[in-house]
Amino acid sequence: MGPLSFMYPKIHFPVNELNKIQQLIELGGGNVQHEILDTVEFRGYRLPLYLIKVGAAGPDKPALALTGGVHGLEKIGTQVILAFMESLLKQLIWDEGLKEELNHLQLYFLPALNPAGMMRKTRANGNGIDLMRNAPVDAEARVPPLLGGHRLTTRIPWYRGQKGQPMQKEAVALCDFIRERLFPAPFSMALDCHSGFGFNDQIWFPYAYSKEPIYHLPEIFALRNLLFETYPNHVYTFEPQSRVYTSHGDLWDYLYMEAKAGNRLFLPITMEMGSWLWIKKNPRQLIQLLGFFHPVLPHRLRRVLRRHLIFIDFLKNAVRSYGNWLPDKHQRKHYELAALSLWYES
Numbered sequence: 001m002g003p004l005s006f007m008y009p010k011i012h013f014p015v016n017e018l019n020k021i022q023q024l025i026e027l028g029g030g031n032v033q034h035e036i037l038d039t040v041e042f043r044g045y046r047l048p049l050y051l052i053k054v055g056a057a058g059p060d061k062p063a064l065a066l067t068g069g070v071h072g073l074e075k076i077g078t079q080v081i082l083a084f085m086e087s088l089l090k091q092l093i094w095d096e097g098l099k100e101e102l103n104h105l106q107l108y109f110l111p112a113l114n115p116a117g118m119m120r121k122t123r124a125n126g127n128g129i130d131l132m133r134n135a136p137v138d139a140e141a142r143v144p145p146l147l148g149g150h151r152l153t154t155r156i157p158w159y160r161g162q163k164g165q166p167m168q169k170e171a172v173a174l175c176d177f178i179r180e181r182l183f184p185a186p187f188s189m190a191l192d193c194h195s196g197f198g199f200n201d202q203i204w205f206p207y208a209y210s211k212e213p214i215y216h217l218p219e220i221f222a223l224r225n226l227l228f229e230t231y232p233n234h235v236y237t238f239e240p241q242s243r244v245y246t247s248h249g250d251l252w253d254y255l256y257m258e259a260k261a262g263n264r265l266f267l268p269i270t271m272e273m274g275s276w277l278w279i280k281k282n283p284r285q286l287i288q289l290l291g292f293f294h295p296v297l298p299h300r301l302r303r304v305l306r307r308h309l310i311f312i313d314f315l316k317n318a319v320r321s322y323g324n325w326l327p328d329k330h331q332r333k334h335y336e337l338a339a340l341s342l343w344y345e346s
Contacts, residue, residue: 013045014119017082020082024052024082024086027090031055034051034052034053035051036049038169041126042116043119052110054102055102057104059185061185063105063107065178066085066111067111067113067191067192068110069118070113070192071123072117072121072125075293076193076293077195078118080273081111081193085109105316106185107316114170127154128154129154131168131170132247133159134251135167135249135251137209137248139209139248141209143245144245147245148248175254178255183262186322187265188267189268189269190255191270191315193271194270197274200235200236200277201236201274202272203238204240204241204244205241205270207242207253208242208246208250210242210253211242211344216265216267218335218336218339219327221335234310236271
């Protein structure tokens with residue numbers, strides 16, 4: 001992956017979110033660096049996989065990556081990230097304190113990882129493959145039929161791709177970025193924004209492929225406590241994904257296990273916005289394809305776009321100040337026992 005650059009021409013795309021990204025790059029000016037990790041060819045278009053870095057922190061600083069649009073139908077994840085990015089860039093125009101903060105935190109945005117899926121309004125990418133079932137990870141626990149990932153046909157959602165085939169270029173671009181930019185950092189996190197499951201907004205952490213706890217369970221539990229203590233009236237359920245369902249091919253499982261094997265402290269989490277609540281309040285959404293995963297009414301969309309900004313800002317500050325809350329070697333066992341009692345003991 002080459003150096004961040006400003007040398008890409010402005011193009012009008014058939015995906016509104018890609019055009020919004022270009023506008024925000026212009027808004028950011030000197031506070032923003034960007035590059036195109038790869039392009040996806042679909043219906044005569046070359047759709048870019050944008051990477052944006054805000055601030056000037058060097059590779060020796062902690063890092064946070066915000067990703068969205070992994071599933072094309074779940075465009076609200078992309079829109080939440082772009083809303084946070086726009087707020088941040090406008091604040092940087094006048095806030096000298098924020099500029100100083102971003103000298104101590106590498107902050108990356110990958111807002112639209114599956115632009116072909118967004119264009120065709122499908123969960124899968126342009127090849128019919130679900131990117132979040134595409135990693136070479138087979139579940140140890142029993143997975144839900146189809147939902148947990150399958151190799152039957154692209155006509156059914158959650159298709160993993162053929163066994164032994166390389167990962168899709170969108171998944172490769174994400175993995176290469178995480179390895180090259182986040183793994184070398186002294187501490188790093190990723191927040192991946194999705195929608196479509198349940199009535200509550202949920203924060204999930206690995207594993208998806210196994211019901212066993214991750215090695216960095218004490219660190220995750222410390223983050224959970226930090227959130228609950230700082231914002232006791234927050235809206236999130238915080239738990240391992242395996243408590244809800246297990247799946248094959250999860251990219252964050254794949255990357256977390258690779259980071260752990262290399263003794264890297266990398267914590268990926270997923271925000272799953274509960275779209276069933278939007279449907280409950282407005283059943284007419286069901287007549288629209290995007291209505292299953294996206295708040296259709298304008299006032300509800302605005303509410304969702306502002307609802308999660310506090311949590312993302314919390315993560316930004318937590319990553320920048322990670323040394324103040326991560327458990328030390330004496331605290332880890334206590335945190336681990338508390339986490340096991342909360343999440344893994346029936």
